[in-house]
Each structure stands twice: as structure tokens, then as C-alpha cells.
Amino acid sequence: AQPLVMGFSQVGAESEWRTANTASIKDAAKKDGITLKFADAQQKQENQVKALRSFIAQKVDVIAFSPVVESGWDTVLREARAAKIPVILTDRAVSVSDPSLYVTFIGSDFVEEGRKAGRWLLDFAKKAPNAELNIVELQGTVGSAPAIDRKKGFEEIIASNPKLKLSRSQSGDFTRAKGKEVMEAFLKAKDKKIDVLYAHNDDMAIGAIQAIEEAGLKPGKDIIIISIDGVKGAFEAMVAGKLNVTVECNPLLGPQLMQLARDVVAGKPVARRITTTEGVFPAEVAAKELPNRRY
Amino acid sequence: MHAALPTSPSSPAAGTPMLSTRFSQGLMGHPLLRPLAALALLLLIDLCFIPGFFRLEIKDSHLYGSVIDILNRAAPLMLAALGMTLVIATRGIDVSVGAVVAISGTLAALLVSSHASLALALAAGMGAALLCGTWNGALVAGLGLQPIIATLILMVAGRGLAQLLTDGQIITVYDPPFFYLGGGYLLGLPVALFVVTAMFSLTAWLMRKTALGLFIQAVGINPVASRLAGIRTAALIFFVYVFCSACAGLAGLLIASNIKSADANNAGLLLELDAILAVTLGGGSLAGGKFSLAGSFIGALIIQTLTYTIYALGVPPEVNMVVKASVVFVVCLSQSAEFKQLWRRLGSR
Amino acid sequence: MTPSQAHPGQPQTNTPVLALSGIHKSFPGVKALSNVSLRLFPGEVHTLMGQNGAGKSTLIKVLTGLYTPDAGHMMLDGQAISPHSTEDAQHLGISTVYQEVNLCPNLSVAENIFIGRYPRHSAGLLGKFGPIAWARMQAQARRLLADMDIHIDVKAPLSSYSLSIQQMVAIARALNISAKVLILDEPTSSLDEAAVQLLFRVLRQLRGQGMAILFVTHFLEQTYAISDRITVMRNGETEGEYPCAELNRLALVNKMVGAPDHVTTGRAATATAAETTASPLAITPPHHAGRPQAAPFLQAQGLGRAAALQGIDLSIRRGEVLGLCGLLGSGRTETARLLFGADVADSGSIAVKGTVQSFKSPRDAIAAGIGFCSEDRKHEGAVLALSVRENIILALQARSGMARALPMQRQRALAEDFVQRLGIKTPDIDTPIGLLSGGNQQKALLARWLATDPQLLILDEPTRGIDVRAKEEIMDYVTALSHTSEGQGMAILFISSELPEVLHCSDRLMVLRDRKAGGEFGRGELDERRLLEVIAGASA
Amino acid sequence: MPTLLKSLHRLSTAPAFTAWVALALMLLLFATGAASYAGFASVQVMLNLLIDNAFLLVIAVGMSLVILSGGIDLSVGSVLALSTMVAAWLLQTAHWPPQAVMVAVLLMGALFGAAQGALIHFFKLQPFIVTLAGMFLARGLCYLISINSITIDEPMFVALSQTQLSVFGGFVSPGAVIAVLVLVAGVWLAHWTAFGRAVYAIGGNEQSALMMGLPVGRTKVLIYAFSGVCAALAGLLFSFYMLSGYGLHAQGTELDAIAAVVIGGTMLSGGYGYVAGALSGVLTLGLIQTLIAFDGSLSSWWTKIFIGGLLFVFCVVQRLLSRSTTAAAA
Numbered sequence A: 001a002q003p004l005v006m007g008f009s010q011v012g013a014e015s016e017w018r019t020a021n022t023a024s025i026k027d028a029a030k031k032d033g034i035t036l037k038f039a040d041a042q043q044k045q046e047n048q049v050k051a052l053r054s055f056i057a058q059k060v061d062v063i064a065f066s067p068v069v070e071s072g073w074d075t076v077l078r079e080a081r082a083a084k085i086p087v088i089l090t091d092r093a094v095s096v097s098d099p100s101l102y103v104t105f106i107g108s109d110f111v112e113e114g115r116k117a118g119r120w121l122l123d124f125a126k127k128a129p130n131a132e133l134n135i136v137e138l139q140g141t142v143g144s145a146p147a148i149d150r151k152k153g154f155e156e157i158i159a160s161n162p163k164l165k166l167s168r169s170q171s172g173d174f175t176r177a178k179g180k181e182v183m184e185a186f187l188k189a190k191d192k193k194i195d196v197l198y199a200h201n202d203d204m205a206i207g208a209i210q211a212i213e214e215a216g217l218k219p220g221k222d223i224i225i226i227s228i229d230g231v232k233g234a235f236e237a238m239v240a241g242k243l244n245v246t247v248e249c250n251p252l253l254g255p256q257l258m259q260l261a262r263d264v265v266a267g268k269p270v271a272r273r274i275t276t277t278e279g280v281f282p283a284e285v286a287a288k289e290l291p292n293r294r295y
Numbered sequence B: 001m002h003a004a005l006p007t008s009p010s011s012p013a014a015g016t017p018m019l020s021t022r023f024s025q026g027l028m029g030h031p032l033l034r035p036l037a038a039l040a041l042l043l044l045i046d047l048c049f050i051p052g053f054f055r056l057e058i059k060d061s062h063l064y065g066s067v068i069d070i071l072n073r074a075a076p077l078m079l080a081a082l083g084m085t086l087v088i089a090t091r092g093i094d095v096s097v098g099a100v101v102a103i104s105g106t107l108a109a110l111l112v113s114s115h116a117s118l119a120l121a122l123a124a125g126m127g128a129a130l131l132c133g134t135w136n137g138a139l140v141a142g143l144g145l146q147p148i149i150a151t152l153i154l155m156v157a158g159r160g161l162a163q164l165l166t167d168g169q170i171i172t173v174y175d176p177p178f179f180y181l182g183g184g185y186l187l188g189l190p191v192a193l194f195v196v197t198a199m200f201s202l203t204a205w206l207m208r209k210t211a212l213g214l215f216i217q218a219v220g221i222n223p224v225a226s227r228l229a230g231i232r233t234a235a236l237i238f239f240v241y242v243f244c245s246a247c248a249g250l251a252g253l254l255i256a257s258n259i260k261s262a263d264a265n266n267a268g269l270l271l272e273l274d275a276i277l278a279v280t281l282g283g284g285s286l287a288g289g290k291f292s293l294a295g296s297f298i299g300a301l302i303i304q305t306l307t308y309t310i311y312a313l314g315v316p317p318e319v320n321m322v323v324k325a326s327v328v329f330v331v332c333l334s335q336s337a338e339f340k341q342l343w344r345r346l347g348s349r
Numbered sequence C: 001m002t003p004s005q006a007h008p009g010q011p012q013t014n015t016p017v018l019a020l021s022g023i024h025k026s027f028p029g030v031k032a033l034s035n036v037s038l039r040l041f042p043g044e045v046h047t048l049m050g051q052n053g054a055g056k057s058t059l060i061k062v063l064t065g066l067y068t069p070d071a072g073h074m075m076l077d078g079q080a081i082s083p084h085s086t087e088d089a090q091h092l093g094i095s096t097v098y099q100e101v102n103l104c105p106n107l108s109v110a111e112n113i114f115i116g117r118y119p120r121h122s123a124g125l126l127g128k129f130g131p132i133a134w135a136r137m138q139a140q141a142r143r144l145l146a147d148m149d150i151h152i153d154v155k156a157p158l159s160s161y162s163l164s165i166q167q168m169v170a171i172a173r174a175l176n177i178s179a180k181v182l183i184l185d186e187p188t189s190s191l192d193e194a195a196v197q198l199l200f201r202v203l204r205q206l207r208g209q210g211m212a213i214l215f216v217t218h219f220l221e222q223t224y225a226i227s228d229r230i231t232v233m234r235n236g237e238t239e240g241e242y243p244c245a246e247l248n249r250l251a252l253v254n255k256m257v258g259a260p261d262h263v264t265t266g267r268a269a270t271a272t273a274a275e276t277t278a279s280p281l282a283i284t285p286p287h288h289a290g291r292p293q294a295a296p297f298l299q300a301q302g303l304g305r306a307a308a309l310q311g312i313d314l315s316i317r318r319g320e321v322l323g324l325c326g327l328l329g330s331g332r333t334e335t336a337r338l339l340f341g342a343d344v345a346d347s348g349s350i351a352v353k354g355t356v357q358s359f360k361s362p363r364d365a366i367a368a369g370i371g372f373c374s375e376d377r378k379h380e381g382a383v384l385a386l387s388v389r390e391n392i393i394l395a396l397q398a399r400s401g402m403a404r405a406l407p408m409q410r411q412r413a414l415a416e417d418f419v420q421r422l423g424i425k426t427p428d429i430d431t432p433i434g435l436l437s438g439g440n441q442q443k444a445l446l447a448r449w450l451a452t453d454p455q456l457l458i459l460d461e462p463t464r465g466i467d468v469r470a471k472e473e474i475m476d477y478v479t480a481l482s483h484t485s486e487g488q489g490m491a492i493l494f495i496s497s498e499l500p501e502v503l504h505c506s507d508r509l510m511v512l513r514d515r516k517a518g519g520e521f522g523r524g525e526l527d528e529r530r531l532l533e534v535i536a537g538a539s540a
Numbered sequence D: 001m002p003t004l005l006k007s008l009h010r011l012s013t014a015p016a017f018t019a020w021v022a023l024a025l026m027l028l029l030f031a032t033g034a035a036s037y038a039g040f041a042s043v044q045v046m047l048n049l050l051i052d053n054a055f056l057l058v059i060a061v062g063m064s065l066v067i068l069s070g071g072i073d074l075s076v077g078s079v080l081a082l083s084t085m086v087a088a089w090l091l092q093t094a095h096w097p098p099q100a101v102m103v104a105v106l107l108m109g110a111l112f113g114a115a116q117g118a119l120i121h122f123f124k125l126q127p128f129i130v131t132l133a134g135m136f137l138a139r140g141l142c143y144l145i146s147i148n149s150i151t152i153d154e155p156m157f158v159a160l161s162q163t164q165l166s167v168f169g170g171f172v173s174p175g176a177v178i179a180v181l182v183l184v185a186g187v188w189l190a191h192w193t194a195f196g197r198a199v200y201a202i203g204g205n206e207q208s209a210l211m212m213g214l215p216v217g218r219t220k221v222l223i224y225a226f227s228g229v230c231a232a233l234a235g236l237l238f239s240f241y242m243l244s245g246y247g248l249h250a251q252g253t254e255l256d257a258i259a260a261v262v263i264g265g266t267m268l269s270g271g272y273g274y275v276a277g278a279l280s281g282v283l284t285l286g287l288i289q290t291l292i293a294f295d296g297s298l299s300s301w302w303t304k305i306f307i308g309g310l311l312f313v314f315c316v317v318q319r320l321l322s323r324s325t326t327a328a329a330a
């Protein structure tokens, strides 16, 4: 029989996480004997729409994509449905008027990630119930879905403890350089001692760690650092005692996605929402986990 | 020709500022005055609203404080602006600066992390940057492509090349000597600052001791007349693109060394826009011919101080852009002779 | 400074259509106009005269709204006016040709004539907003230019034509605007005799229709040929207003330079003051020709370039001035450009001192000891935003290489020297050249090439826009450079549309016709009338 | 045959030659795609080019005029984003009627552009800097409205988004039709109106244009206002297309638009080129992306390298062809 053809539109290659995600999907497709049409949207929704349209024109068997942003997918998804091509969402959800426009969504829940980070901090704060903790936040790119959701989830949880105060929040654009730069500025502002840093991704946390060290402080001790993603670099930092915890956001969706695609094309019923297994990795388990990290 | 317009005898309005700088030779008329004033104003805001902004401490036997941070951070931008200044002076533009930063930084960091000697790594980074410059120069000066499109090619492809080197990964470097360039200190000051000063002095020296500055200006203002006067216009234009890439390459090394990693995805992203902004804030004209190395440096400092101020003041990130835009508008308007006239007229009423 | 009240030569009506009084205009550091007045009557041609930098162009720019005067009144038809732009001035009925050609090189010839006043398809309702009627516009443009004896493709971009054609287009544009007042600032500086006569014919016609014409020129001949009255300016002030018939050439020149009356101040004045002498040619050479036996410095054979020049032969020795004559578009400029490597020849060869060279760029020619002062000072000469000093040393610096900047002292000394020698009127040598008057820019550009001390200097209309007195001095100076010791002076290729000047300076004359060689003549072989015939091709 | 040769020669010396080369190269690119990928040579793929790039085309038309006048407008991408945001906010939060929203958005674009034009003209500021600051400002204003994306579910917008007008056996969106109309209007404006010719004159030599008595100031302000309107209209098309307002929409679109205009044969230094060239430029960029999507084997970085490479080949061939023919013609 003809091999299954899948069109996949990726957001871009802006971070390690994303690259790992791409690699996983490509590998899995190869292993599964699925022909993968891969298109990189370079962070632009319009490019993704273009890619989807050309997948439709090519009459692929199934379309999968990681939406750049939640809204704005109605029209093109309708075209896909008209062409009878099932659509699978990965990594991020979309908001459409008619939920039947996509078959299923597999991926992480950014709000939940923020909550997990918040919960870890709540637990941590219990060790010294009376101390006020002054938190600074390094946000992702302003307006991007992970930045908005991770902030939302985190704030939702820490609101329950009045001792936890978010004093500063600034965008570090998800990059090391910006994370470092912003952290430098935070550290110089001597109005309040910084106790906790919450970074929306590991890259910014790693940049901030450098800034903290250069300020003569001990990251992970003088300042507690929480971040999200769980890339290899974060585990190395944890092993070195410079990072306290990272919330995993699993990019290795490939195998699951391929299986799902086969099921969908074969007409098997699938769940509407498939969450990937994602853990929270505090520094204590880092050494044990590090060898298992693939990216 | 276009660039010549501002001072053409038939240009009533624009002729005046040029002359006024010449005749009121005092401090008031100096072309660097306005960018300096803008910088001073920003620093004044910092002084008033950010406690301890100017405080310097000694930490680990080097200076430590906000001002040092700004200088350190501005270093790559200053370098990029330095190269961009010359390109813009010839009426060109180079939008590939960010990509060149990514290429040189990535290559050097990659080599260091795979245990090549530091010298080799740095040389390779610079070599790659020079190659990029040669490419740009050949397209603009050799083929006569329009600068923006010629450099756009490298802007798009260059970052791809850099990512190809790393497979899109951010590769962390664990080799302390490599950190010295972008993060080390010499005589208590950041090494990056010395790099920038050296580069600036070299360029300023070239401008003063050789006829380079004169030729660049002439070519920027009137390329036809320059060619007829016997200036090697093509060679000159080629040179400025190579020089610009070299500066960008050096900036790339500083950045890679500072963040201790090869980040092909994001290093130097949009640096070209900031560099162009720095040049214009410093009084350089995109129509060619008018440039000031020191002005561009001040422009870079304005940008970095502004960024830092936004962070330190705790401006919410969603407002950043509006603040930045407003400051740029204000600085530009303050440099406009026409605006000053209007102001005066309103004042005298 | 009080203009005489009524003149016999003055037109019937006694109310000026345009009256300026007490105009002041200063630029930082320069007082360009002080208390200037000017009256323009309907149906007259009024010439504005004055030395380079006297303030003529500035006055015109004030009058047409490009500059705002510091003080003074302007009345048009008895109404006070204060135009803020050329647009305003045009609406008021003032049509202007400014000194440098100010047209758009990218637009077609036809469009340059009609832009702003397009003929429209009268698509009923749209009226003034109807689409532009391109074909009609082109036909009209063709007709307009044909009236001026110019037959070119009006659809081609303006930049594909030589400066003089562009100048004619600019004039055609101004004439085509129906106006009360027509202002022409040195329109004839790059026109040949025939074109000038054509222009004058049109001007007379317009004068007959009651238009007031303000005309600026440095040619005394032309002044006397066309004007009814003359206003003389000196150092930014009005020296006086005179009926043309009452002021002889000598007196005029004296008033311009500020010498007492009846002082003989130059060839132009003297030569032409002797108006009774029948032949204007009787100019005796003040020097001897270069030694004929000397080997040629440069020899061109069959030099040509498709569609621009058909194989010409030319040779020039050191110590001699070779004049190159021809009509507009006869190929003089192209010859110069090929010799200088500004354009690359596609046939023929050039030999310098006997060795064949191929010039790929001006650099090659400069290295071989050649200099070239272009006719188009705005586009090919001046680097407007650079200072006078930098403009003067530019070619010298380029030749001595980039590596070592000329020491500042040397630069200043050179520049000061030329400013003094050529009488460049500038506040100082660090003034941007763009702020100088047209004639003074021209002098500075000449200085650029003199500074390189070339072995062969090609001068294409070098005295364009230079005033009467300075012109003589400069040409004498230049020819002297050529005629120094024993034929070791410069070789000079001298191109000019001004025949008396060419006749006076050249040791040998070469005529171009239709982009082909049209004969060569020794000194004294031709008088002006004969030369005109040869140029026009009425059998050589 | 000789007449053919002659007309070929005339074509090659015509000022529009570069634009023709662009068109020819684009067709070549299309042929390459058709030969290499199944399903590429279909009517719908071609129409999709138009549908997907409608907003870019509209922006490029405005940008063409700006560039022809010797200026540049970097704010268009952000103004587009701001327009989607304002439209979404007015529809979803303020519940304005859709027609009023459209008018308001276009007006906002015009005002934004005119303000930039006024700064450029009256204060002699450089277009690059003014519009760069404008770009920051418009983007920043988006975030002031909301950092989230706002979904639009207003029926008229939804209808406009999902209507398919069938042509040539395929379909196009209303947005694509509007874009083509804008292109036609732009061509008409540039070549048959006094305003358009003044744009060319200013691009050729601003000082001369002034001295020829053209209304330079008014024209310049209008040019940027027109570009602003185009950007706002593109924003509306974009909100039909995406049914959302979002501050991160259309990042970097200004560069795409500039590239499209330049590829279409317009000189960035002003004065030379054709508005119609914008179409071939936009379609070329679109084709490159379609090629990549059809290929489907390029990684993220190879995508970038490939785009750069194609741009390079395209520009160099265009340049060499134009240069050799102008040399031959001279």
C-alpha cells in the first residue's frame, strides 16, 4: 500500500525545545514509514496557513501542526475538512468556533505547567512559613501563548499564599542573552532582595544564572530558581546546584503523533485531548535523570 | 544628486543647519550636542528614579554597577553601529548584521566547545564574518545589487547557516578562557569595553590619517562625481561592507562569549535595526555622506540606557515598545532644526 | 540706489508688474542681499547683471518663494505678495528657470515639460481629475521642442540627454507656463549660438505679448542683444537700474566690479566697447603656439562609441590648447568622456606619449596624467556637502592614494591659494561648496583639476556661469599654464560653446558635426562667422 | 522575424525591462515547481498564492509608492497588526457594527501614515527612523489593547472569511479580489494621476520637484497616508483571513513587502519602477514558500538557506540580464 503522507507545519526553530520537538517528529515518521511533508513557518501564522493550504493542494492523508497562536484557524481548517483531510494539533491548542474541525490535540498545557511551577514554590515556601518571598519573573515573548499561560497558571497558584510576592516581571524573549540582561538590571535594583526567580523557559534561566553568578551571588541558594521546559542544559545546571527545579514540557511527541495519525486515518476513534506525560524535576533527581535526557 | 540636497544652494531650509554648525562654532552648535543631551536626559531620569543607579562597587576586584552593565551590554551594539556607520555613509545599508553575529559567534563557540584552540576558534569566527562581508561587498559593489536586497539575502540565509552548524541546538561552552572576551575584566573594567575602544580608535585613526573618511563621504554624497575625480568607488564600497561584517563578527564573538554559548537561533536577532537606529540617533544620515563615529557610539549608548532604564524602572513589558517609540520620536525631533524653529516661534508668541 | 524715475526706453505703462523693495536676506555668516530693489515692467526684457556671488540667484529665490526674505516688500500688480514656494509663485503667475537645471532625470522629457499641468482626458465629470492624456502630452511636447529646433524622443528619460538639451527642456517648460512674469537664471550658460538665437526669438515674441521677463546672464553680447533695461547688482546690493541703450559695455562692466567709470577693465569690455570695429575677430594671440615639432602627448585614432561618437582622430601636444567646437549634441562631451575613460570606447585606440593605453575608468586616465573638468557641475562635479577645501583637493588626494591623507597644512595652503588665484568668493575654505554661488562652484571645480597639475587637462565648458571679468582672468591663467617654458606646459583640450572664447584661447581648432569629425583648423584660419558656418556644416 | 527581434530589442531597452525579467523569472520558478511536484500545477495552487498573499500585495502597493518617492515605510507590518487588533477589539468588546469598524480602521491607518509623513516632511526627519519608531509604536499599542489574541466571530467578518468565489475552476477569497482591485487602483494612481507623477518626480529629485512647483509637502504626507491606509486595509484582509486580532501578527512583513517591491523592479533609491511590479514580487516570494511547502523535506535552517539562495539567484539573474541589455543598448 501507499505509505501514509503527513503534512506537518512547525512553528519555527527558535529554541532548543522546538528543535527537539522537530527532531522527534522527523525521526518517528522515518521509523514508522510515514512520508512527512515538513514546513517551517518561521514564527508566522500566515506562513502556517500557507503551508496548510499547500498540504491540502497536495492531498496529504493527514495534517498535523503546532499552531503559532490559538485563534484564526477557522477558514483554513474548513478547507481541510472540505478536502476530507483530518487535522491533528500538537503542542498548542486552537480556539475555533466548531471543535469538530480538528480531530484531536496532543501536547502540553502551558497553564498547567505554570501551575506546577507555582505548586513547587508553594511547597518550598512551607519550609519557612513566616518568611516573605520576593519573586521576580522572566516572561517569554510578549503576547506569545506560552508566556501568557505560564504566567497565568503560576499566578493562580501563588495567589493562595500572601507571603509570595511577585515584585518584578519583564520579558526576556525566551533567549539567554535577554534573560541575562534583564536579570542584571533586576539585580542592580536594590530596593528589595530577590528570593525567587521564575523563568518561563530554561534558556532565560540559564542566562539569568550567569548574571547572578557575576553579581557574586549563588544561584539556587541565594536565589531560588524555577524554570520550565526541562532541556538538558537545565539538568546540567541542576546537577551543578544552580537551578532548583524545572517543569518538564515534553517535546518528544513524535512516536505518539505517528500512532495517532495511523489511528485517525484508519478511522479508529481517538481521544479529543491527549496529554503528554510531563514531570516536575527538582534538583534532587537531576543527577539520576540527566543521562535519560535526549535533548 | 539626492544626498547632496541638504546643502545644495537651492535648498533653503536644509542649508541653514549645516552653516549654523560652522559659524556658531561654540559648544551649542556642535553636532554631537543633541545626541549627548538626549543621553544626559536619560541618565538624569535614571538618577532621579532609580536609587543607586550611579553607585559603583568593587566586586571580585572589578567594578560593578548599572553603568558598567550598560557599557558592557552596549559593546556589541556599538561595534555593529560602527560598521553600519560607514556603510550608511556610502548611502548603503546592511541588514545582515544580525546573521553575521550569529554565524561568527556560533562558529567560534562551537569550535571552543569541541576543544579547538581558542585562537583558532576566534580566528575562524572572524574569518567567517569576513567571508560574509566579502559576499555582501561583491553583491553590492561588484554586481550592483541594491544594498538592502543584497544584504537581505544573507540576513535570511545566514541565520540558517548558523543553525545548520548547531542543528538548531544551543550549545553551552565550558571553557573559561573563552568567557574572557565578552565577560572578563581588565583593570577593573569589562574587556569588551577595551575591544570596542580599540576598534573605535582604529577606525578613527583610519579616518584621520588616511583619506578614507573623505572618500567615503564623497562617494556617499555624489558617487558619479567621486568616480570622475578618480576615487575607486567600487573598491571603497566593497571595503565598507567587509568592514561592517568584521565589526558584526567581533560583536558576535563578544555576545557568544558573554552568554557562554552558541545560540544560532537568537544571537543578534534584530541587531541590525538597533545599529541603524544608533547611527541615525547619532546624527548620521541614511541619504549618505553625513556620519559621525562618536555620534553612532552615543546613539548605541542611548539605546542601551533606554533598555536598561525600562528594565530597572519596572515598566511592564507590554508597554516597552511604546516607551521606546516615544523616546526615539523625542530624540529625533530634538535634532530637527525645523522643530526648534517651531518651538521658538511658539515660545515667542 | 534710487532708480531713475522714467526712462525713454521704458514701456508705455508706468506701473511695474513686479516691484521689489528693501529686500534683505542673510545666511548665517553671509549677507547675501541687502536693501535690494527691482522693478519689472510688462513687455520688457530686464537683465540682471553682477559678478559671481553678487546675489542674483538669491534674489530670484526670494522672489519665487524658495527663500523667505528677512525684510522687504514684494508687489505683483500692485498687490503685496509673499510666496512660500515655487508652487505659490506659479499660481501668482511667475514662471522660473533656476540656475542649475532643476528637472527630474527619471521622468521623460515630455513629462518634465508638463508635470503639474498635464493635459487630461476630458472624461466628462472628472474634469481636472481625469486621467492624464499621455499621447496628447507627448505630441505637444514634441511640437514645443520642435519649435526650438530640437528633435528628440520625448518619451526617453531626461537623463539620457546632455546638459544643454536638459537646459532647453527646462526653458521649454517655463515658456509653456502661461505667466505674467518669466524669470530665467543663466539659461544660456551651456547653449550654443543657434540655440541662444532661438531662445531670443521666443523671448521677443513673449515680450510683444506683454510678458515681463527677468533674465540673468554673464554674456554682454546677449545682454545687449535682448534687454531693454539692466539692473546691476554688486555685493548683494542694487548698484542701479539703467536703460540698456544708455549704458555702454565698459560702463556696465565697471559698475559690476565697482571700478570708477571709464576705467578699461578687460578684454570683453574693450573689445566690445570698440563696437564700431567691423570684425569682432581681430583678437591677437597674446602668445605663441606650442612648438609644432613636439611629439603629441595624446593621440586618439578612430575613437568611437556606438550611438554616441563615430571614430574620430585627434592628437594633442603638450603646450598647446586644442579647441573643440560643435553644436549641441555634436559629440564634444562624449569625446572628452572617452578620452578620460569616463565612458569606455568600443572602437579605436588612445595612445599616451606613444604607448597605447586602454582606459577602463577615470582612474586609468588620471594615472596617465589626464584631468577632466565636466560640464555638469551639479551631477558630475561638485560634492555639494563637502567643503570648498575638500572639493579642491579631492582629485589630488584620489591620485596620491587613500593610504596617506594630504597633511592639513598642505590642503589648506592649496585651497587658499586657488581661492585667491581664481577669485572664489567664499566665507572661508571650510564652507560647504553647495553654499557658494554657481559661478564660484565652477571656479572651485576648475581648481580641483588644476591642483592635480595634469599633463593633459580636458575642460568641458569650464567657464559656464563665470562672470565676464573672472572668465578672462581664468582663461588667461589656464592658457598661461599651457604656454609655459618650451612646450612643457599642459596640453589643454578646450570645449566651449562660446566661440569668441574658443577662438581666443586655442592654438588649433577641431570641429565636430553630428558626432563625427568636421575638420581641423590652425590658429587664425577662421574668424567667428566662418567658424559658425563650419560648425553648422555649411561646407567647410 | 526582424520585427520580432526589433520589438524584443525595444522591450529590453524599455525602462520596464527589469519588471519584465521579474515576471519571466517568476514563470520559470512556477514551471520548476510544476515539473518537480505533483499537484503543483493546479489552478488552485495559483489562486492560493493570491489568497494567501492578498494582504502582502496590498501592503506592497502602498510600499511601492513610498519607495518610488525615495522613502521607506517600516511601520506597515505593525500597523497591520494594530489594525487587526483594533478591528477585533471594536467588534468583540465594543460591539461596533462591522462597517463602522472597517471605516474606523482605515481612518486610523490614514492618520497614522499621515502623521509619519508630516514628521518626515515638516521636521525633515529621516523616513527610516520615523517609520521604525512608528513600527515600535504600533506594535506597542497592540499590547496596550491586549497581549492575548482576540478571536473575531462577528458574522460579517466570518462570512467574508469563508466565502469562496469560484473562478477558473478554483476559488478565491474576497480578500484576494480586494487586493487585486487595490493593485489596479495603485497602478492607476501612479500612472494616470498628477499625484502619482508627483511621487515619481519627488523620487527622481525632491529638490527639483519643489523647484518645478510641485506640491512636495502635500504629496509626501499623502504618500505615507496612502501607505498607512494600505496597511490598515491589509490588516482588515488579515482579520478576514485569520478571524483574529493579535499583536504578534505579521512580524517582519515590512521586509517582505520591501523585498517584493524591489524584486518587482523598483529602485530603492526612488524614481524608477512600476507599481505593477509589486505583484510579481509578491507572487515570487509566495512561490518560493509554496515550493518549500511542496518539497516538505527541508529542515528549519535549510528553509532559510533555500529562501536566501533563491532570492540570490533571482536577483543576480535579474541584475545580469538587465545590465547586459542596457550595456548592449547603449
Ligand SMILES: Nc1ncnc2c1ncn2[C@@H]1O[C@H](COP(=O)(O)OP(=O)(O)OP(=O)(O)O)[C@@H](O)[C@H]1O
Pocket: B008, B009, B010, B011, B012, B015, B016, B019, C027, C028, C030, C031, C032, C050, C051, C052, C053, C054, C055, C056, C057, C058, C059, C099, C425, C426, C435, C436, C437, C438, C439, C440, C465, C467
Ligand atoms: N543657502 C545659502 N547659504 C549660505 N550662503 C548662501 C546661500 N545661498 C547663497 N549664498 C551666498 O550668497 C551669495 C550670493 O549668491 P548667489 O547665488 O545669489 O550669487 P549669484 O549672483 O547668483 O552668482 P553666480 O553668478 O555665480 O550665480 C554668495 O556669496 C553665496 O555664497
Ligand SMILES: Nc1ncnc2c1ncn2[C@@H]1O[C@H](COP(=O)(O)OP(=O)(O)OP(=O)(O)O)[C@@H](O)[C@H]1O
Pocket: C149, C150, C151, C152, C160, C161, C162, C163, C164, C165, C190, C307, C308, C326, C327, C328, C329, C330, C331, C332, C333, C334, C335, C375, C497
Ligand atoms: N539637437 C539634438 N537633437 C537630437 N539629439 C541630440 C541633440 N543634441 C544632443 N543630442 C543627444 O545628446 C547627446 C549629447 O552628446 P554630447 O553630450 O557628446 O554632445 P556635446 O557636443 O557635448 O553637446 P552639448 O553641448 O549638449 O554638451 C547626443 O549623443 C545626442 O544623442
Ligand SMILES: [Mg+2]
Pocket: C056, C057, C058, C099, C185, C437, C438, C439
Ligand atoms: Mg547665480
Ligand SMILES: [Mg+2]
Pocket: C162, C332, C333, C334, C375, C460
Ligand atoms: Mg557638452
